[in-house]
Amino acid sequence: MKMQKAWFYEEYGPKEVLKLGDLPIPSPLHNQLLVQVYAAALNPIDSKRRFRPIFPAEFPVVPGCDMAGVVIGKGANVKKFNIGDEVYGNIQDFNNSMEKPKQLGTLAQFIVVEESLVARKPKCLSFEEAASLPLAVQTAIEGFKTGEFKKGQTIFVVGGAGGVGTLVLQLAKLLFGASYVVSSCSTPKVKFVKQFGADEVVDYTKTKYEDIQDKFDFLYDTVGDCKKSFVLAKKDAAIVDITWPPSHPRAVYSSLTVSGEILEKLRPYLERGEIKPVIDPKGQYHFDNVIDAFGYIETGRAWGKVVVSHFPLEEIHSTVLSEINPNIKLNGLAKRPYKK
Numbered sequence: 001m002k003m004q005k006a007w008f009y010e011e012y013g014p015k016e017v018l019k020l021g022d023l024p025i026p027s028p029l030h031n032q033l034l035v036q037v038y039a040a041a042l043n044p045i046d047s048k049r050r051f052r053p054i055f056p057a058e059f060p061v062v063p064g065c066d067m068a069g070v071v072i073g074k075g076a077n078v079k080k081f082n083i084g085d086e087v088y089g090n091i092q093d094f095n096n097s098m099e100k101p102k103q104l105g106t107l108a109q110f111i112v113v114e115e116s117l118v119a120r121k122p123k124c125l126s127f128e129e130a131a132s133l134p135l136a137v138q139t140a141i142e143g144f145k146t147g148e149f150k151k152g153q154t155i156f157v158v159g160g161a162g163g164v165g166t167l168v169l170q171l172a173k174l175l176f177g178a179s180y181v182v183s184s185c186s187t188p189k190v191k192f193v194k195q196f197g198a199d200e201v202v203d204y205t206k207t208k209y210e211d212i213q214d215k216f217d218f219l220y221d222t223v224g225d226c227k228k229s230f231v232l233a234k235k236d237a238a239i240v241d242i243t244w245p246p247s248h249p250r251a252v253y254s255s256l257t258v259s260g261e262i263l264e265k266l267r268p269y270l271e272r273g274e275i276k277p278v279i280d281p282k283g284q285y286h287f288d289n290v291i292d293a294f295g296y297i298e299t300g301r302a303w304g305k306v307v308v309s310h311f312p313l314e315e316i317h318s319t320v321l322s323e324i325n326p327n328i329k330l331n332g333l334a335k336r337p338y339k340k
Contacts, residue, residue: 004024004025004108005021005108005287006023007019007062008021008063008107013050014051015291015298018050018291023060023062023104023108025110026112028073029075029112030077030078031075031078031115031116032074032115033073033081033112033113033115033118034071034073034074035069035071035087035113035118036069037068037110038069038070038127038131038311038313039067039068039126039128039311040106040107040131040308041131041132041133041308042293042294042306042307043065044297045094045135046294047294047298049063049101050063057100057103058103060103062103062105062108063107064091064107064108065092065105065106065135066089066091066132067111067113068121068128068130069087069127070085070086071083071084071086072110079115081115081118085120086120086123087118087120088125088131088134088263089119089260089263090117090134090138090258091105091111091114091117093258094258095257095258107290109313115260116261117258117259119260119261120267123271124270124273128284128307129277131307132305133167133266133277134258134263135256136305137167137262137263137266137275138258139164139242139254140167140168140171142255143164143240144168144175146240146253147218147220147239147240147252149238151176151177151178152177152178153218154182154216154217155178155181155216155218156216156219156229156232157169157172157184158222158223158225159184159221159222159225160184160189160193160196160222161186161189161192161193161304162222163278163305165185166193168220169183169197169198170196170197174197174269174274174275181199181200182198182199182200182202182214182216183200184202184204184209185201185202185203185204186204192303196276209229209232210231215232215237216232216234217234217237217238218233218237218238219232219238220240221243221246222243223300224243224246225247226239226241226250226251227247230248230251233250241254242254277304278304278305279305279306280296280303281303282296283297283305284307285306285307285308286308287309287311288310293308
């Protein structure tokens, strides 16, 4: 049995329950890819799952939803991807009631994922930039759809500096035709948030929501603060909250649709630089420092996304892969590992 390095936990609790150890390299099913991971991003859901059993799980659990890497093997029915393709995606479809979340998340050298959940990595993006996008951008898009956002509407984004917030701001006018975009953040982040397309940025440490004169057609809450910020919504405005449970009775909870097709549709915008991945300047951590990475994201103060890179990489020969599963399609030597 071939082994790999992975971060995992065998009990629920704080970040200290995480361990770095050896787990078997997985074998792809007929519709799955075997991917060598080059970078992964952390999300709040990774911490929430570790603290308590919010989804069915069997120990050990490897956390992580987002990744970017290279295809090194595939199931017999895979049609869209070939060995050596650079791909990225969110591998965990928590909304699919037919399946439990994957026990093997993306904080591992090798993962398996359904081909329908990933897309080809745009060549203009680094593996780290690509890994930062999937769950956040899928969540951002779903919120607009959940609230039935209409072209020409005004929008207030609560929490514009986070992983989802920075993308909501970029998408508001570009994809959904917002006419006026305002966001909130703390003092140090005002200039940072302005660069993502907000017409105005409100420093919530200096200005109370009830003191803002404008009322908005759409309130998009990325941090779970709509119990206070709801006063900014017009009488019949949609209030969307991506945290559970929503903190105001008018708010509608929005989750996400996990699909590689969504990422493919964004490719032109990414290649033209119209949508930019946002990685926290402090938030690019070495694979060896995953516990520190979780410590940072759990402060709730990240600017954009927290990414883990510098995964242990090695060339994997087809003879090694055939020992994992003799039925997977192979093509000689896997692509030479990415060097930053």
